[in-house]
Amino acid sequence: MTIKEIAQLAGVSSAAVSRYLNGGYVSGEKKDKIRKVIEETGYQPSAQARILRTKRACLVGVVVPKINSESISRITAGIESVLSTRGYQMLLASTDNDPAKELTYLKLFESYPVDGIILIGTVITPKHREFLKSARVPVVVVGQHTRYANCIYHDDYGAGKAMGRLAAQEAAGRGKVAYIGVTREDRAVGVSREDGFRAGLEAAGAGLEEAYFRRARFTMDSGYEAAMDLLEKKGDIGVLSCATDTIAAGAIEALLACRQKEVPRSAAESGARMGYILDRSGIRVTGFGDNQLLKAVTEGIPTVHFGYKTSGIRGAELLLDVIERGGQVPVEIKLGFRLVSSREDKNNIDFTK
Amino acid sequence: MTIKEIAQLAGVSSAAVSRYLNGGYVSGEKKDKIRKVIEETGYQPSAQARILRTKRACLVGVVVPKINSESISRITAGIESVLSTRGYQMLLASTDNDPAKELTYLKLFESYPVDGIILIGTVITPKHREFLKSARVPVVVVGQHTRYANCIYHDDYGAGKAMGRLAAQEAAGRGKVAYIGVTREDRAVGVSREDGFRAGLEAAGAGLEEAYFRRARFTMDSGYEAAMDLLEKKGDIGVLSCATDTIAAGAIEALLACRQKEVPRSAAESGARMGYILDRSGIRVTGFGDNQLLKAVTEGIPTVHFGYKTSGIRGAELLLDVIERGGQVPVEIKLGFRLVSSREDKNNIDFTK
DNA sequence: CTGTTAGCGCATTCAG
């Protein structure tokens, strides 16, 4: 079904139909005719042809590293909230943490095209920079700092430092501090957060020994493996800090598995369970990200709350400013954090922000 | 940058550039020139213009109810795996459980256009049916049964029945069975799963009293509220079954909150925690969906594993068959389930399937 | 208010 056919069936010109569709001048009589034909045929105008003409899709593409993540869904929720009130729609592309796929999808969005792109950043390679410099649609990066695009990021260093202090404090008289980080290619999580953590430890008079350090991928399974390895080799860990709550969940799983091995009978039979604190070993796990599911089913581990929803909101606002008002001044926004050391009263704070 | 400008810069016709881009006949000499110009300018052909001509985007759109969900990410992982090996890309649209938005995004994909659409279904309204009947791109529905499109769904009734039996069994001598379901507008989760559960209870000689039944939305918070309400009003609950693991997580949170209220001192100080089994009340929580994070940080609640990744794979295969081979025969696929009554050995089974 | 016309950027005839 094309606009031409509709025009023929209604006995008008295609321009009249176009105007009808877009709120231009059409006489009441023709309006009726056109409406009728459209209803009968179920005609849907081709968006792509319109975009080809108008250069405006009212659409933004969001590239995310993975789908199943509370932090990312908070960011996209923030994005979506401002987009929808401003008449835009949002399309997502998930890269499964593959930087190559990231480029592919960025280019797809660019040429599809969308009016703008939001990249929830992980690793910024030279090719990424290349793209950011020459993209023909505006791009905003969320979650990483970059000079090559407008960006919104979080104070990972500060958060790491705060957590480092806390870890040192908790470890005192209990054991050593261990840390499970991620690839340093991720500047925010792998570098800033980790360096901040080390600085925090040192500020508290402690430190992170190399043998108590591992790197994991951004998955629970990977966290499980890293924690297992740590627990097998080191018997004096007092605090096991993880770069994300997801990794921390894997670490908790590892602790539970160890504990089960040690006291298989009594524990299993009584059904007693310890959450993140193991009665025997007394190891404390910490994370980053303030995962709500984790908090709900355990007592809540010490973690850091980032304003993910806020960063999504700001990111979308920034993007729309560039799209609609051609904002030229480069912008970098750094958002703060909040250390969450235990479960708090649900009613006081909106954790989804 | 358009193909025309590239042609001018290279001193050839736009047709030559087009052929160069698509592997047609171009002499070696011109090839070099064109390549050079394209490299210099960073030219990216406009996908939309090509699609307008060729009617093929090598793209499929997936409409999902929410982003942050293990089940959904497993489905999309399955879809992506077959799509990428067949040279397609995947775009996602999240509707935040809003059926109206679902329609909007279905239409967006239809007119954008993509070559095909996969709808991860929740509620199928008359308007959905309307769309499925008249969509001009093939649509596959995953997770719900419908006569109006090819579909892949799970044996929710069977799973519910199996869980009903288990719940009755666990409740024996412990208390009554309570159930937190979801809207019956969701035929799979709200009707089949629930009806199956009731049937399972009855088959085991038990039943579900109305006062022990609540409906929640598909969120943890909603599960928390429903569970709280149940726990406040009914003191003799032995098993609290929930329609999804997410709701179950909220229920666990509620149990923990109640417990904390009852024994604030001792529990908090000792740091003792119970996972899904409360030492005092002995209430057992069950779910559906086999959420891995939940399983990792608790002992694992009784739940049902559905082949979500498989349904994604089958769904994508089905869709590509229709797209590429114009498969005309309507297909309905029902996939089985596996009752998971406790944490199993990680190494034996691939839970991501 | 209305219809005619001319592209948007590209791929595909069809003559050369």
Place this chain on the structure above:
DNA sequence: CTGAATGCGCTAACAG
């Protein structure tokens, strides 16, 4: 092998 010409479906002038 190559370039000129045509049209995908639509909107934005423009002249009626």
